[in-house]
Amino acid sequence: MSKLLVITAHPGAREYSKSQQVAEAFLNSYQATNPSAQITHVDLFNLDAPDVDATVYSAFGHLMGGGAFSKLSAEQQSALSKRQAIIDQFIAHDKYVFVAPMWEFSFPAVLKKYLDIICAARQTFQYNEFGLPMGLLKNKKAVFIQASGGNYTPEARAGFRSILAAAPQAESLLPVFEVLGNYGEPIVRATLAIMGILDYQHIMVHSQAMPDYAPLVLDSALIQAQQIATTW
Ligand SMILES: Cc1cc2nc3c(=O)[nH]c(=O)nc-3n(C[C@H](O)[C@H](O)[C@H](O)COP(=O)(O)O)c2cc1C
Numbered sequence: 001m002s003k004l005l006v007i008t009a010h011p012g013a014r015e016y017s018k019s020q021q022v023a024e025a026f027l028n029s030y031q032a033t034n035p036s037a038q039i040t041h042v043d044l045f046n047l048d049a050p051d052v053d054a055t056v057y058s059a060f061g062h063l064m065g066g067g068a069f070s071k072l073s074a075e076q077q078s079a080l081s082k083r084q085a086i087i088d089q090f091i092a093h094d095k096y097v098f099v100a101p102m103w104e105f106s107f108p109a110v111l112k113k114y115l116d117i118i119c120a121a122r123q124t125f126q127y128n129e130f131g132l133p134m135g136l137l138k139n140k141k142a143v144f145i146q147a148s149g150g151n152y153t154p155e156a157r158a159g160f161r162s163i164l165a166a167a168p169q170a171e172s173l174l175p176v177f178e179v180l181g182n183y184g185e186p187i188v189r190a191t192l193a194i195m196g197i198l199d200y201q202h203i204m205v206h207s208q209a210m211p212d213y214a215p216l217v218l219d220s221a222l223i224q225a226q227q228i229a230t231t232w
Helices: 018-033 054-064 074-091 109-118 154-165 170-179 184-194 214-231
Strands: 003-008 038-043 095-101 125-127 133-135 141-147 199-205
Touching: 003 018, 018 038, 018 095, 018 141, 018 199, 018 214, 054 074, 074 109, 095 184, 109 184, 133 184, 141 184, 141 214, 154 170, 184 199, 199 214
Parallel strands: 003 038, 003 095, 095 141, 141 199
Antiparallel strands: 125 133
C-alpha cells in the first residue's frame, strides 16, 4: 500500500485556488486508481514547525558539539521534537504532492521552512567524501503543483522579450524583465534531489492573471494532473 503525503502551502479556500483545484483533480484520479492508498494531508499554514531561531540554533550547536539531548532546555527539547516529528512523518511516506501558489516569484515562506526542516543531514541526506549531498531517501517520488499569475515558461519569456524589445521603453523594461522568473520551482526540485527524490514532476498552472489564457491553462493542467495520477 502506498503512503502519500499531500503538503499544501496555501492559506485560502480551494474554490479560489487553482493550485488546490489541480491538486484535488490529481488526488481524485490517484484515489480512483489506488483505492487502498493511504493519504495524509499537511496544512503548512497550520503546522507547528519551530523556526531555526536562537533557541533552536544553539541547540544544534550543543548537539553537534557532542552534547546530550537531555541537557538541552525544555524549550529546546520541545522545539527539536516538533521538528523531528515533521521529519519522521516525511520519511514514513513514499509519495509526495506539494501544492503552492507562486508568491513573489517563489512560494509562501511556510514551504521554505518545511523544506528546510525535512532536508535534515544524516536523516534525509548525508555529505559524501567530496562534500556533496547524497540522498538517503530511496524509491520515492514527488509532484509539485504550482499556480502563478504570470507565465515564466521559456517559450512565453521568449515571446514577451521580443515584444518588450520593440517597445519605446525597452531600455528600462528589459533589465527588470530579465530578472523575473520562477525561483520557487528550482528550490523544491533541488531540495527533493538532495534527499534522493529524483522522480519528480512539476505541474505549472501559469497565466492565471491573464483572463484570455487562464481557463485554457487550468484545463490543460487538470488533464495533465489526472494523466500523471493514473500511472503514478
Ligand atoms: C501575495 C501574492 C504574491 C503573488 N506573487 C506573484 C508573482 O510573483 N508572480 C506571479 O506570476 N503571480 C503572483 N501572484 C499571483 C498568484 O500566483 C496567482 O493568483 C495564482 O493563481 C495563485 O495560486 P492559487 O490560484 O492556487 O491561489 C501572487 C499572488 C499573491 C496573493
